[in-house]
Amino acid sequence: MADLTSNFLGIKSPNPFWLASAPPTDKAYNVNRAFEAGWGGVSWKTLGEDPHIVNVNGPRYSTMMSNDRRVIGFNNIELITDRPFQVNLKEMRQVKRDWPDRALVASVMFPMNEESWAKHIPIIEDTGIDGFELNFGCPHGMSERGMGAAVGQVPEYIKQATEWCKKYATVPVIVKLTPNITDVIYPAEACLEGGADAVSLINTINSIMRVDYDSLTMFPTTGGMGTHGGYCGEAVKPIALNMVAEIARNEKTKNLPISGIGGVTTWKDAVDFLALGASNVQVCTAAMVYGFKIVEDMKTGLSNFLDEKGMNSVDELIGKAVPSVTDWKFLNLNHVDKAVIDQEKCIKCGRCHIVCEDTSHQAINYSNDEGNRVFTVDDTECVGCNLCVSVCPIVDCITMVAMESGTDPRTGKVITSEPADWTTHENNPLKVS
């Protein structure tokens, strides 16, 4: 059995699955249940200044669902903790005492003035927590008050607030980033400059879920009026993965530890984050949709996967895929793939044909000889775009196969093992020769 223990910035946990700062970590009751269920750590629901904020008394959450009502995407307009500061501290102290082997990080959000950080950080640290996580990501409500995403969107503020926290904290400081920005490298570098020990990402994405088809108002509303909320859950994973990988492959930030967040629902999602450079993962929506038990499969799935790969620990997986991520301009333009249909597996649905015909390159031919439907790839048209693979309902029925030699029947160009990319391409006005 592979070793699932995790050591993130010196913070130890029995597994790399933490609960993200959110309702599942709102109070001792939930966190105790989470630890009983086997979660490795938690980032406590974000603390703020007293008087504590208030939430709406109507819908905070809504979902995008499949037809069998599986949650695909999740949206919320909840703010940070709505309980008094001291109540949270008291519970955190007790929880850390009761669960010494689990990670307990305090998520915090304070205004942009040093006194507030100076006043709060030491008393929070005194509860025995393992680290801080700075919530510079909440995209609704708090950002209207100059906190959360309003800080995370301005690199100078990130740097400043990180410095303040580092000044008053002795435990590691993680900065949690907002995805509601143009390029995640700027905030990530600001964290580094501010002395952050790590970044965690992503927080939620600004979103409106839909309209109400009866009232033609936005949905959901609080008695008729609504506001944009934060989007998370499975649907946001690809956005999060890109941001994680960008930080992991950026020269300046590549050694900055990352806690991966956004859509983690199964062990496979965790593999994605870890391989693309995260050192652990945090989960909110999956727990809110299925309850804490969901961690069991995450743990056994990851452990079995590591065994299959011959890896002894999670550490061996971290960053494995990062070298495979590059800029478009460095992709090998001499590489030629062609779609190949396994006729044995093909169920003749015709989806590959119609999507290629209508929206792509007219490269999948259809013949119907008295009900005998056959779909074949025309190599003289196939550009290897992968659309057919992406829509085929049968696993591994269409595969992309690289041409190793010969001539590409589409372009008439001889296949070469010599790579060539855009930087040197003749059509590139800025080519380097």
Added chain:
Amino acid sequence: MSNNKLKSEGVNIQSHRLSKKEIEDNFSDLHAPLTQIEALIEADRCYFCYDAPCTKACPSDIDVPGFIQSIRSDNLTGAAEKILSENIFGGMCARDCPTEELCQQACVRNDHEDKPVEIGLLQRYATDSVLDNGVKLFSRKKDTGKSIAVVGAGPAGISCAHRLSVLGHNITVYDAKDKLGGLNEYGIAAYKSTHDFAQQELDYILDIGGINIETGMELGKQITLDDLQKQFDAVFLGCGLGTVNQLNLDNENISGVIDAVEYIANLRQTSNKDELMVGKNIVVVGGGMTAIDIAVQSKLLGAEQVTIAYRRGKNAMAASEYEQALAKKHDVQIQYHLSPKQLISNESNVSAMEFDVMKSHNDGSIKATGESLTLKADVVFKAIGQKLVTEGLADNNLELEKGRIVVDKNRKTSLTKVWAGGDCILDGDNLTVSAVQDGKLAAISINETLTQGA
């Protein structure tokens, strides 16, 4: 003529074999309608195939992936419109089509999981929504001033009339019976068409207007084909098969030997099914859908022993594998290779039936083995096919073959002004859905002919 009702109440022929409640339960929907969540999940299973095989396999060309996609998006009116614009009896067909041999048999999901999309149930889900809510989907085009006679108010005739009405023509439908619907009303098994669905559907269809109904009018009696051709711009014959094939045995008209179709018609028209006379030991002669239906329904009415005796082997049986399984599920015995030899009676009623035991040969023929078998029977149902009544059609130049009306691909007969469709035509496959398609194709052809040069 044979007896068509069970009259004598003897020890072995009784009513009230089961309680009212039991009978009601037995004759509830064979397949319960889908709930919304079931429909959405099932609809999600459809791959939205290109040039979909299921559509190709539907005799009425319903755009199956098209209507299922509309179910997925809660566009039930759009879904129903896709169905009903090709097949106005989409509701009945959703209930009575042998989907296992039609659309669902062609579904690509059979390829890798042996479990087709439940097209029939989804079709019912969509059509129920407009039928139950009376959503009007069709309106008549501008009046063309043309009038067309339709003989027979079964699925073929009404389908033809509806399409013609949409196209702006004026239609008169003649039917010999008092109640409209043909076999939808009198033939389809009660557990397929529950409650008063056939009439509910008819009301919905006829709501289009422009269709004048004349009941109690039989071609060959009150009306003639000659007159209709003179009075109308075109005529559509959808008179089905008016009579049944006989066993041609000596004492075929003894009590207890009856036409299955006739008994089913009576069953469909009886609201208190517990009052029906039901035999204890029943033998059904035949191998088609009617044989299965009468056997299963007899069981549901409380018959003790029901045996279907079929001349040929299992694979030759017209009833599908699925239907045979349905019969077996209801404890009906199916005995293959039994050919009727003679009816045995005590005083007034049949008491048993003797069969020659047959053997199938490679060339498809069957020969008697010389052995025989006798089955106990208080009731013998004849379900060996129906026949066209040709009287009303006889004195015309209407081309018939094998006792059926010959038509071209547009369902046009040898007479200039006459079209035909449904069970009465040659090479029909005796399905509701095909009758509906015939009516539709004939209407399209009639319209083209009547509006040519207009």
